[in-house]
Amino acid sequence: xxxxxxxxxxxxxxxxxxxxxxxxxxxxxxxxxxxxxxxxxxxxxxxxxxxxxxxxxxxxxxxxxxxxxxxxxxxxxxxxxxxxxxxxxxxxxxxxxxxxxxxxxxxxxxxxxxxxxxxxxxxxxxxxxxxxxxxxxxxxxxxxxxxxxxxxxxxxxxxxxxxxxxxxxxxxxxxxxxxxxxxxxxxxxxxxxxxxxxxxxxxxxxxxxxxxxxxxxxxxxxxxxxxxxxxxxxxxxxxxxxxxxxxxxxxxxxxxxxxxxxxxxxxxxxxxxxxxxxxxxxxxxxxxxxxxxxxxxxxxxxxxxxxxxxxxxxxxxxxxxxxxxxxxxxxxxxxxxxxxxxxxxxxxxxxxxxxxxxxxxxxxxxxxxxxxxxxx
Numbered sequence: 543x544x545x546x547x548x549x550x551x552x553x554x555x556x557x558x559x560x561x562x563x564x565x566x567x568x569x570x571x572x573x574x575x576x577x578x579x580x581x582x583x584x585x586x587x588x589x590x591x592x593x594x595x596x597x598x599x600x601x602x603x604x605x606x607x608x609x610x611x612x613x614x615x616x617x618x619x620x621x622x623x624x625x626x627x628x629x630x631x632x633x634x635x636x637x638x639x640x641x642x643x644x645x646x647x648x649x650x651x652x653x654x655x656x657x658x659x660x661x662x663x664x665x666x667x668x669x670x671x672x673x674x675x676x677x678x679x680x681x682x683x684x685x686x687x688x689x690x691x692x693x694x695x696x697x698x699x700x701x702x703x704x705x706x707x708x709x710x711x712x713x714x715x716x717x718x719x720x721x722x723x724x725x726x727x728x729x730x731x732x733x734x735x736x737x738x739x740x741x742x743x744x745x746x747x748x749x750x751x752x753x754x755x756x757x758x759x760x761x762x763x764x765x766x767x768x769x770x771x772x773x774x775x776x777x778x779x780x781x782x783x784x785x786x787x788x789x790x791x792x793x794x795x796x797x798x799x800x801x802x803x804x805x806x807x808x809x810x811x812x813x814x815x816x817x818x819x820x821x822x823x824x825x826x827x828x829x830x831x832x833x834x835x836x837x838x839x840x841x842x843x844x845x846x847x848x849x850x851x852x853x854x855x856x857x858x859x860x861x862x863x864x865x866x867x868x869x870x871x872x873x874x875x876x877x878x879x880x881x882x883x884x885x886x887x888x889x890x891x892x893x894x895x896x897x898x899x900x901x902x903x904x905x906x907x908x909x910x911x912x913x914x915x916x917x918x
Contacts, residue, residue, distance in 0.1 A: 580605045588747030592799045594663045600735045606722040610740025615916040620691035630656045633909045636845035642853025650689040655853035658846045663742035670835045670851040673825045681734040695730040746908040768899025776886040793878045794837045807834040811869020811879040
């Protein structure tokens with residue numbers, strides 16, 4: 543197994559001379575899409591992180607990951623050639639969209655904020671409502687969605703296939719698909735597999751908090767006070783059973799596995815009714831899921847404004863004030879919200895300390911990593 547990083551695109555063609563059966567056995571892949579000539583890629587799991595569940599029919603390879611990076615930034619996957627997947631997941635915004643709603647090629651806007659692409663290889667479901675259960679399934683939607691890239695998949699694969707001609711030979715996609723997946727005939731399934739491989743390598747684990755956990759540096763007094771507040775129960779103990787004057791963050795954004803998300807669907811007290819967006823209930827069909835949305839990670843949260851599924855909060859201060867208020871009561875509001883007891887009761891100093899801790903989750907090396915940026 544190798545842990546070397548991405549080679550130049552043309553260098554990928556040289557690996558096809560290696561042996562077959564041994565490489566398939568080594569990668570654990572025995573499906574038709576698996577290429578025995580591709581170079582297995584060993585994903586380095588950061589300290590304190592759990593193993594990543596990588597699908598057996600889509601193992602990571604050096605060639606598949608580099609192909610996926612090209613496709614993630616490929617504007618020819620949009621109808622007018624103006625937008626790529628990366629257009630709504632900007633590195634400087636933590637691979638999220640700095641706008642409340644992303645605007646597609648027709649000028650139409652979506653109805654939810656684009657989620658940040660951070661450590662998504664560990665997520666058990668995708669989209670705010672969880673309608674996709676695999677990363678490969680999630681990638682299928684934006685290309686053909688009329689409010690996003692608006693290109694039918696049949697046309698998308700025809701464009702990629704056409705790069706085999708002398709006219710469009712800057713990147714010969716059929717050659718690259720053959721190296722990664724044995725097949726020169728490009729399909730939507732192979733495109734999504736390649737992009738999924740790339741996205742699984744987008745691991746953020748070098749924030750100040752990570753470095754502190756590894757014993758490499760110290761937090762400031764305010765940052766550490768904010769961390770302790772993050773881990774304490776919210777509310778005044780005189781009015782809230784178990785209250786500890788804390789931020790009450792850990793229930794949904796716990797540091798177990800250093801994911802800072804439980805990936806569950808929760809109603810965090812934003813609205814009293816859910817006529818415009820039912821959240822997870824639109825997927826499950828269960829009214830008890832109304833207003834429940836997937837808990838996002840807090841990693842790089844200082845970079846990924848605006849916040850919530852609809853981008854209603856412009857700043858982290860707004861978010862903290864929302865939780866400090868206790869939220870809005872409704873029939874499905876999460877029991878961890880403190881709306882019945884006057885909110886968290888944090889004073890200005892405590893809110894600033896909590897904010898200081900949240901900033902320790904910023905990983906500048908992740909957002910500036912050249913291996914994740916546009917290679918075109």
